[in-house]
Amino acid sequence: MNMKLVCCLSSFVLAAAMSAAGAGQTFKMDEKAYVPFDATTTVTVECPDSAAAGWLTAHLKEWYGDYAPKVVAGQLSTLNSQLSTSPEAYAASADASGVKIAANTLAGVRWASYTLRQLAIAKRGTVKTEGMILPTLSITDAPHLAFRAIHLCWFPETRPEQIERAIRLAALLKFNYAIIEPWGMYKSEKHPWRAWPDAPMTKAETTRLVALGRDLGITLIPQLNCYGHASLSRRSTIKHSALDIHYEYEPLFEPGGWNWCLSNPETQRVLREMIAELHENFGNPPFFHLGCDEANAQTCPECVKTPNHELVVRHIAGLSEFVKSRGAKAMIWHDMFLDKADPRWKEFVKHGGPMAPQLLDALPKDIIICDWQYSYGNMKESRKDWPTIGYFKEKGFPVAGCPWMNYNAMKPMADYLAANGGFGFIETTWHRLRGKEWEQMFMSAARAAWGSPVSHGVSFERSLRMIGTDMKVSDYLDTGHLNNQVPHRWWGD
Numbered sequence: 001m002n003m004k005l006v007c008c009l010s011s012f013v014l015a016a017a018m019s020a021a022g023a024g025q026t027f028k029m030d031e032k033a034y035v036p037f038d039a040t041t042t043v044t045v046e047c048p049d050s051a052a053a054g055w056l057t058a059h060l061k062e063w064y065g066d067y068a069p070k071v072v073a074g075q076l077s078t079l080n081s082q083l084s085t086s087p088e089a090y091a092a093s094a095d096a097s098g099v100k101i102a103a104n105t106l107a108g109v110r111w112a113s114y115t116l117r118q119l120a121i122a123k124r125g126t127v128k129t130e131g132m133i134l135p136t137l138s139i140t141d142a143p144h145l146a147f148r149a150i151h152l153c154w155f156p157e158t159r160p161e162q163i164e165r166a167i168r169l170a171a172l173l174k175f176n177y178a179i180i181e182p183w184g185m186y187k188s189e190k191h192p193w194r195a196w197p198d199a200p201m202t203k204a205e206t207t208r209l210v211a212l213g214r215d216l217g218i219t220l221i222p223q224l225n226c227y228g229h230a231s232l233s234r235r236s237t238i239k240h241s242a243l244d245i246h247y248e249y250e251p252l253f254e255p256g257g258w259n260w261c262l263s264n265p266e267t268q269r270v271l272r273e274m275i276a277e278l279h280e281n282f283g284n285p286p287f288f289h290l291g292c293d294e295a296n297a298q299t300c301p302e303c304v305k306t307p308n309h310e311l312v313v314r315h316i317a318g319l320s321e322f323v324k325s326r327g328a329k330a331m332i333w334h335d336m337f338l339d340k341a342d343p344r345w346k347e348f349v350k351h352g353g354p355m356a357p358q359l360l361d362a363l364p365k366d367i368i369i370c371d372w373q374y375s376y377g378n379m380k381e382s383r384k385d386w387p388t389i390g391y392f393k394e395k396g397f398p399v400a401g402c403p404w405m406n407y408n409a410m411k412p413m414a415d416y417l418a419a420n421g422g423f424g425f426i427e428t429t430w431h432r433l434r435g436k437e438w439e440q441m442f443m444s445a446a447r448a449a450w451g452s453p454v455s456h457g458v459s460f461e462r463s464l465r466m467i468g469t470d471m472k473v474s475d476y477l478d479t480g481h482l483n484n485q486v487p488h489r490w491w492g493d
């Protein structure tokens, strides 16, 4: 086989140059000329981070066992000269002389290794894998956007394994942040009444996931809903993760429990304690998401004594200041800052009243506005301009564009963010992290945020299987993109 592969190299053709590559991206691959990627292969790495070769050695061993290529640190001046200045850029090549990776940071080495892993397939002709093969290739690559996040919701119905699978898969698709929103699933030691009984997101499990993410190159960011959505449940269910079982905490919430009570000083104290606990448990990441979407006007007799926008500004500014004191930046959803009646936002997600502009103007300008725009009613839209993102940017805020299942809108949104100095891109997934939608959300968002098909998109199916293997998945329910292939009710009596 090796002889055949070497012969093929003489007719090396740049068969798969992708026209869609963006700045700093080139991709040449010859799928007719595979080379070994096994224990006979040497991977030469040039990276200023001395930890890079060790990280790569450990992970190739994890993925390929006894058939792992060996790794050496070395000088790769030709490849290195092709690197863009992005901290996450990498260049990689594979041919008969071996595999080479040049990167500016360990992050770049990680992305290079993920690209190679996605392109490698098992060597042919044996029962079990005895080494991999790679198409002859030459790649230079760099991300479109520096902040690329997946937003993951941990529901009572979510298997803990599903959260780990989603984190691992997001890293493999080169997202560098994952915002974790526990829906009553975080077992706070300080305020255990806040979570559903037996919540699985314990301190130890959180620490484990954060460390896993760090190793894989994806930073986990905690989310705590600090205004609306205080039930930590979908509104249509009228469930409440605190009040349904601990009704005695009613004074902390507005009647009904959807909002926190903002005039109660205990609310701010409790929330700060929860923020501190979560932030510390997440390893003090550089961001903290305060939620704040879909809030209603305050209704309790104390809150209504103060104009609503004043209460809200005081509340959010206080919490963002607290987040800042911990060395992080606060993120919040955007919708209360766009006036529903303003014709400019007719086709966009908005949930604010007439005081929305004043509310926005009074907010500290270092809060990152997460502008979730879902193209309601027109999922096929492919708009090129994003006036709400432009509006928040003009007001002086860092802005993240946040799509959901509006797949066609993702690339134009990422392009708009890149061209207009946007802060970053957050793919939201909510309760749709399963089945074909999971695949479409992750794949479309990865392509949009990274900027081209160069870096990923090889196969969702193979990628899912790789991370399942990394997790040593053995339960049927944790395979594929659905727990079950036939609905249980089909077998009902």
Ligand SMILES: [Zn+2]
Pocket: 253, 254, 260, 261, 262, 263, 264, 298, 299, 300, 301, 302, 303, 304
């Ligand atoms: Zn109140």
